[in-house]
Amino acid sequence: MTDLDRLRLTQVLSPAFPIGSFAHSQGLEWAIASGRVRDGAEMQAWVAAVIAQGSGFADAVFLSMGRRAGADPGSLADLYEAYLPAAGRRLEAMELGRGFRALTDADAPELPYVLALARETAALKVPEVEVLGLHLQALAAQLLSVAVRFMPMGQGEAQRILAALAPVIADAAQRASGAGEEALFTFTPGADIAAMAQAHMETRIFRS
Secondary structure (H helix, E strand, C coil): CHHHHHHHHHHHCCCCCCCCHHHCCCCHHHHHHCCCCCCHHHHHHHHHHHHHHCHHHHHHHHHHHHCCCCCCHHHHHHHHHHHCCCHHHHHHHHHHHHHHHHHHCCCCCCCCHHHHHHHHHCCCCCCHHHHHHHHHHHHHHHHHHHHHHHCCCCHHHHHHHHHHCHHHHHHHHHHHCCCCHHHCCCCCHHHHHHHHHHHHCCCCCCCC
16 A cells, blocks of 8 residues: 555646646746846855745745644635745645645645645555655756746756755755644745745736
């Protein structure tokens, strides 16, 4: 059963799982267009910050809380929304949640993506740190795909950056596993400002 559960987990967290994440950049589009992120090194630093101390880490904590027995998805959804720094991030969370719900359980309540993922993975017999790690790796891959499409970065360089981010991802997953509200924090003002500013770009290719 563990093997089947692990296969299910890798399926739903695969970049090929069509929930619409390709349409969102979490403000990275603005950061690239405005010259805040110009090359692979700056891209790696940006993604590392998001995962270690930004929205990626906060989402991992919410994913952990949402997977627990007796968790109240509605209350967690309200708390989650309070932590979102920009309207674009809310748009992304709800759009991905709807896409995920359509592919997994159309009768499930409408939830932000990370809480819909928590609901789907709660019963999987896979160590939670693996669930959180694969979720964070999927986020890193999503952001790197933005760079591949929007700045001079090849797929090979993106994969090298993703591999270099493995220790950051593993550490964030370990810290978030079993954590509660007391662990919720973000300190990535640059990424938060980018998420707000992206909505006001005259020309943009990403929805957030």
